Amino acid sequence: MPNITTPHELTDLRSKLAADAGKVTHTLAICNGTGCQASRSTPVVEALNEQLAEQGLKEKIRIRVTGCQGFCEQGPVVVVEPGDTFYCRVAPEDAAELVSSVSRGEVVERLLYQDPVSQQRMRTESDIPFFRSQERVLLGQNRRVDPCSIDDYIASGGYQALAKVMAGMEPESVIEEIKASGLRGRGGAGYPTGKKWESCRAAPGDIRYVICNADEGDPGAYMDRCVLEGNPHLVIEGMLIGAWAIGAQGGYIYVRKEYPLAVANARTAIAQAREYGLLGSNILGSGLSFDLEIARGGGAFVCGESTALMASIEGQVGDPSPKDVHTVEKGLWNRPTNLNNVETWANVPFIINNGAACFSAKGTEHSKGTKIFALTGRIKNTGLVEVPMGTTLRNIIFDIGGGATNGTAVKAVQTGGPSGGCLPASLFDLPVDFETLSEAGSMVGSGGMVVMDERTCMVDVAKYFLEFLQEESCGSCVPCRIGLSRMLEIVTDIAEGRGRLEQIDLLEELADTVAHTSLCGLGKTAPNPVLSTLRYFREEFLSHIQEQKCPAGVCRALTVYAIDPEKCDGCGVCLRGCPVGAISGAKKEPHVIDPDICTRCGICRSECKSDAIYVN
């Protein structure tokens, strides 16, 4: 086990690792992140290993199990290096052919990505539209490392930035570099990172902490899972550099408990870094002593808020505190604490290695660099997308995302999670950056981007977010605890056909009060989804109130389900699927829904293969 005590020894190790890899001619990079595991990638890894042994190729062809690549719908994904041949939806049965083709320098056509429109087969990432418009500064690194191998990380250039800093950059100059880069917090608030580090360093006190917020509570967002699960050493390196700059001796990575693989990989990485002397005392001979611990979340969205997160690390309930004194001055155990999001920390090594100017060359005037977005919902290509700040919504949703599924039209995109808002299709030419989205009534947030089509009811979306926030509220303060429940009461009235016009005015007034009087960020931003849907989709609210209609056919009290006898072929799938027995009909004959029994749950419509069930 190499114990690296100087930057020079790190360079030596890197050279040695490169030399050792000499005999290997090809590497198969297989994604085994949470998403691909759900698509059963683990048996693929096993099958490939078996085939390499069987075909006697274990010396020449190496397998690298990687973390999430971000193209989740096409998993399991296998990339062949060199050449970057990109295979998708690989099954264990394909292993034999895949392996033998690699050794012969050939390509297996049927495993290549096939464009759904042109039907063309595409060989590499750079050919595939989903990847072409992206700039995968962070995500691209996932393919190069096995998250459970510190050697992989070092061999691919890892810890180089740390060595550079330890070899002779004063803390103040590190802070200047981060400031110059224009990096802003990637967790949602977009606060200038360099400025935060500077304030924390300046705060009085001898003991300081750095924290990585990997709670990622926004439903629909999984960028942080991907980075922490797939490249935990990148985050550790960023935190080490931050600890040096700020003067911190200890740090925590707070990971949501719902990410067991990220927790496990981060723990492994920390243990490895300790073994190699990169965590502990006198790191790389610099005099910096720093160590990291993992703290798990307990399933509370509010613990993504900085003061609640710190309370949670302290072993308490996650009740936020008023922020009249900032956590950079009094945070964890009342000591100066610098908290940053996973993606923020992950950007630090790039800035140190390549310089602030390289980072700020991408993006807009006030929003520099690239950002990872989780593009999901009713869209063709879902997955993780990394683009320069300033890329338009249209570019992301259509050029990368491929537009809507099922031939329906894209209606809106929800960004920023429960703190953000819904933007209509008419605003899709807006560039995605901090200021622009805030002015439009939403926010960049952590990066969740949920695409909605005509089958999504915006009143229902407002209701969904209110229900979510009300459930996750800690309950300490009146405006959030009671105000949100009253807002939900009103929106529920509207969704169920009892709405009155004057309730919309009350809703907006109450939203303003909740936004300005709540104790913490959860309450303060909670009204955003409602306010943005009212702003851009008011006609849907009016339709529910004045016409008792739900245009998207979602709100149950206002919809009637019926079967079109001309399209129904009597297959009976709906009859068997109905949980309340509202459907009747003989085999091969058109079926009928009894509206008095029907609860409008929608299960029948989702299962009908003839598109025979309609809503009015």
Next chain:
Amino acid sequence: MGAYAMEGLWNGRQKQPQQLIEVLLDVQERDGFCSEEALREISQELAVPLIEVWRVANFYQALSLKPRGKHLITVCLGTACHVRSAALLVEECFSRIRMETGDTSVDGLFTIEKVNCLGACALGPIVVLDGVYHHHMTPAKIRKLIKSVYKLEEETMSDAEYHNPA
């Protein structure tokens, strides 16, 4: 010495109040829930006031105060899964399984857990059954999944259990 202390569950954590959540998560993983006995022991060993242990156990959704069913069905209700009709999956579960009050079935076989995001959003709706992730779930698929568990349970039931159902 308490039962858990004898197993060494509190080693290295005595008198460390900040370990409370980690300790509770460990107990939850071990037993499937946090018993009164465990909570009282934790209060003593970690030197945390009993009311604080109780508060933390009630605050965090990952911790359960009642025993869970043999099989845990976790349905993701995050935004991406929601717009793909994940709510239907919960309804399907509740309509196919006879539930006690709360989320555990009468026969103790199932607990249905709703979470607000598992981070596999591109593949939603997601259902996790006993640690195994299932993607692109529909009501029909979850119906099949539940049926398969019932079938498995039936097959592994002993003769004694068969003749004397609980």
Next chain:
Amino acid sequence: MQHYITINMDGARLRTPQGVSVLDVAIEYGVCIPHLCHVSNLTDIGACRLCIVEHVSNGRSKITTSCTLEAKEGMVIHSNSDRVRALRKNVAELLVAEAPNSRAVQDVALRCGVKNVRYPFRNENCILCGRCVRVCAEVWQAKAIGFVGRGKDRHVDFPFGVRPDFCKMCGTCVDLCPMTITPCNGPMKPGEEYFCGQCESQLTMNADFPDTCVSCDLGKGFQCERQNP
């Protein structure tokens, strides 16, 4: 040696010892800032949000609770601007709609300018002000009760829901609870709640000087800190 600082509240320069909250200063000088969860000698938690003020700094105005805001030299505070009053009224309206069955809550709502209640009444018997929890933990050090649960399920309870032997039934929690002060016309049955709109405080005088203290009897037995008990 006490160190003194000066803050600017509503145009008046008020001198105060260091280390106290803006609400403490207001109470000391008779500036009326309605409050519910603040009790002297207990830590302030900013739960009820009634004591909100505008804190002006760097040309920007921030709404924050005065009980959790430490008074600092030169601080500029607006305790009764139109904006603050409108927000405070809405918060009080939420409170009285939630828990109308208390004279203290009804009086506070009237004091904050509530004229009518636009939400269907509920009949909760706890507003989670935390007075009981804090006095048990901080004064008696018993820690027999606490806020259990999250969000709308949050309630005050004993560990395991059972009174422990270290609760000595001192009754201080009950003494401090605003919900034990029944409305003047008696308790309101579920379904028969209403906004009372009357109180014994001298509100007519208050209409002329809305931000000064008139030493009112805010809910019998439930007085503003300014009153000597």
